[in-house]
Amino acid sequence: MTSSGKVYLIGAGPGDPELMTLRAMRMLSQADVVVFDRLVSPEILATCPARAERIAVGKAAKHHSVPQDEINAILLAQALKGRIVARLKGGDPLIFGRGSEEAAYLTARGIEVAYAPGITAAQGAASATGVPLTHRGLAGSVRYVTGHRQAGQVLDLDWKRLADPDCTLVVYMGVANIGQIAVGLMTEGLDPATPVLAVANATTVQETRLVSQLDRLGRDIRLSGLTAPVLFVIGRVVSLYSETAIPSEMAARAMTAAHA
Incomplete structure (x- = not known):
């Protein structure tokens, strides 16, 4: 068996890639495999390393496409292959994100875990x-x-x-x-x-x-x-709140690009 890898629990933030932390981007750049949730935006997924394998484990209300036990098993199996695993979560992994549950499961089995906090929704x-x-x-x-x-x-x-x-x-x-x-x-x-x-x-x-x-x-x-x-x-x-409030920064950038 190869030596154990590690798992990074990364907060992807609410959706705009510009709201990711430098720590999150650094950890993500090192990943061999990215295990990501449904709420991770396509724009953030586009920042993943091209070489990294991607595994979708998204959950939605009344429909858990991948049960939590299976997500835990996926993270463990990937780490045991000696890979660097980026567990990419929308928002912050420690606010309603089950990050602490996954960390407890992994550390109990000898897997190194590190966190990158994210801007919560x-x-x-x-x-x-x-x-x-x-x-x-x-x-x-x-x-x-x-x-x-x-x-x-x-x-x-x-x-x-x-x-x-x-x-x-x-x-x-x-x-x-x-x-x-x-x-x-x-x-x-x-x-x-x-x-x-x-x-x-x-x-x-x-x-x-x-x-x-x-x-x-x-x-x-x-x-x-x-x-x-x-x-x-x-x-x-x-x-x-003002009804004349500007749209989100990400939407504003998209509108600017469309008119360029």
């Missing part, structure tokens, strides 16, 4: 739309929650703690349950008129935005046709 959406996650007088803290559970499990969020008007609430992976989430927050006292910003495909050329408020959010999302990945920013900071 909440930060990407904030920079793309100009809506801050905190703002003096509007929000002194921010909370990230996931808006879905595994099949058959109840969405048991702590509604009372989350219904805090002085906090910005960011919901990941919540498009299917956002109506239930809105009801849960209003039931615990959050103002029905609380503004909400929904951003699909943040920072990419496909980015789409919707401004709503808590009491009509479920209906507006259904009518909008927005599909995952959608990030929701709930709180008074959304009042700072």
Whole structure:
């Protein structure tokens, strides 16, 4: 058997290649094989070394094309061949990305693991739309929650703690349950008129935005046709959003190139 390789858990960021860190780019350039998620944009995949093998292991709501156990096995098998494995994840590998689960599995089997943090979707959406996650007088803290559970499990969020008007609430992976989430927050006292910003495909050329408020959010999302990945920013900071806000940097670059 060849000597063990190593696995880099790399945060690809929200989609725009310019938002990847230098560390992430360096690690990716060294890869013999790239194991990537569904949310890694084509533009980021285009930065992978030409020599590197690519293995898609993307998951979507209600459809796990590659189960997590199998992903773990793929990473282990590739590392045991002595290869440098780039495990490329959208956003940050340690924020709703199961990076720590994969790392625990690999290190327990003697595989070296290193991390490259990534800009998470909440930060990407904030920079793309100009809506801050905190703002003096509007929000002194921010909370990230996931808006879905595994099949058959109840969405048991702590509604009372989350219904805090002085906090910005960011919901990941919540498009299917956002109506239930809105009801849960209003039931615990959050103002029905609380503004909400929904951003699909943040920072990419496909980015789409919707401004709503808590009491009509479920209906507006259904009518909008927005599909995952959608990030929701709930709180008074959304009042700072301007309808004349510039499109994402990636979209702006694409428009400039098209007219060149």
